[in-house]
Structures are given as C-alpha cells and as structure tokens.
Amino acid sequence: xxxxxxxxxxxxxxxxxxxxxxxxxxxxxxxxxxxxxxxxxxxxxxxxxxxxxxxxxxxxxxxxxxxxxxxxxxxxxxxxxxxxxxxxxxxxxxxxxxxxxxxxxxxxxxxxxxxxxxxxxxxxxxxxxxxxxxxxxxxxxxxxxxxxxxxxxxxxxxxxxxxxxxxxxxxxxxxxxxxx
Numbered sequence: 001x002x003x004x005x006x007x008x009x010x011x012x013x014x015x016x017x018x019x020x021x022x023x024x025x026x027x028x029x030x031x032x033x034x035x036x037x038x039x040x041x042x043x044x045x046x047x048x049x050x051x052x053x054x055x056x057x058x059x060x061x062x063x064x065x066x067x068x069x070x071x072x073x074x075x076x077x078x079x080x081x082x083x084x085x086x087x088x089x090x091x092x093x094x095x096x097x098x099x100x101x102x103x104x105x106x107x108x109x110x111x112x113x114x115x116x117x118x119x120x121x122x123x124x125x126x127x128x129x130x131x132x133x134x135x136x137x138x139x140x141x142x143x144x145x146x147x148x149x150x151x152x153x154x155x156x157x158x159x160x161x162x163x164x165x166x167x168x169x170x171x172x173x174x175x176x177x178x179x180x
Contacts, residue, residue: 048087054095068166093123116145
C-alpha cells in the first residue's frame with residue numbers, strides 16, 4: 001500500500017512547481033518564436049479607397065463593398081483612410097459578376113434550401129507617389145451562401161459576402177506586400 005505524502009513533501013512539491021512557473025513564465029507570456037504582428041508595409045501611412053464600379057444590375061453592391069473595405073482597412077491595418085490628394089496608396093476596383101446557384105430544393109415547396117453566391121471583382125492597389133502598381137487582381141473570386149428557409153435573403157447574404165470579400169482583399173494586399 002502506498003502512503004500519502006507528508007506535509008513536508010507536499011510543501012517541497014509546491015515550491016518546485018512555483019519555481020518552475022517563475023522560470024517558464026517569461027517564455028509563456030513573451031511569445032517565444034511567433035509574432036502576431038501582421039506583415040503590412042511600413043512605407044505607407046494613408047490609403048484612399050475609390051468607389052468601386054459595377055457591371056452588375058443589382059443595386060448598391062459597389063457602395064456596400066467600398067464601405068466594407070474602408071471599415072476593414074480601419075480595423076485590420078495600421079493605415080488611415082485619407083482623401084485621394086493626400087493618400088499614399090489608392091485602391092480601386094469593379095464588381096464584375098455575381099452568380100447564384102441553388103444547393104437543394106425543398107420537396108414540398110420547390111423553393112431553394114440554400115443558395116451559394118460567387119462574387120467576382122477586379123481590383124488594383126497603386127502607390128500614388130510613384131505610380132507603381134502594388135497589387136493587380138484582374139479576377140478575384142469570393143464565395144458565400146445564404147439559407148432562405150431560415151429568413152436569410154439575398155441582401156443579407158450579400159452583406160455577409162461583401163464583408164468577407166473586403167477582408168479577403170485586405171488579406172490579398174497583406175500577402176502581396178509580404179512577398180515583395
């Protein structure tokens with residue numbers, strides 16, 4: 001049979017654990033080898049987002065995408081939004097196409113259970129100081145979906161899709177600057 005450890009043994013183990021935590025704590029808190037800093041270029045401070053154009057007949061997609069992109073840049077990057085004449089970088093683009101497809105229909109009503117949307121845009125990021133094109137994506141595709149039976153409409157699905165597209169555009173900017 002095993003005997004339980006006495007009070008001195010428990011105290012010694014607690015002291016060892018406390019010393020181990022004091023030694024390991026700086027490495028745990030300091031983040032040993034991984035940095036959460038996103039790799040955005042330090043060469044730029046300000047960005048101007050030009051109103052996107054649209055080839056689509058659906059109203060307001062270009063306005064919503066531009067607004068989502070401005071908000072995403074303000075939230076996720078170190079850059080400030082500025083007027084074109086004082087900005088370092090210009091982002092411009094166009095909504096090329098929005099295509100919907102149905103994923104399954106309800107047997108009783110014949111209505112779609114889920115609809116997938118593919119949003120295709122083109123965009124460019126240009127250094128206004130030098131005229132250099134930093135990012136050029138002539139065909140950038142983003143996919144989203146919405147579920148009509150639970151009350152999601154095309155408009156709600158597009159709001160979520162355009163927010164996701166704006167995030168993907170910012171990530172594409174980040175990735176391009178990381179490799180250049």
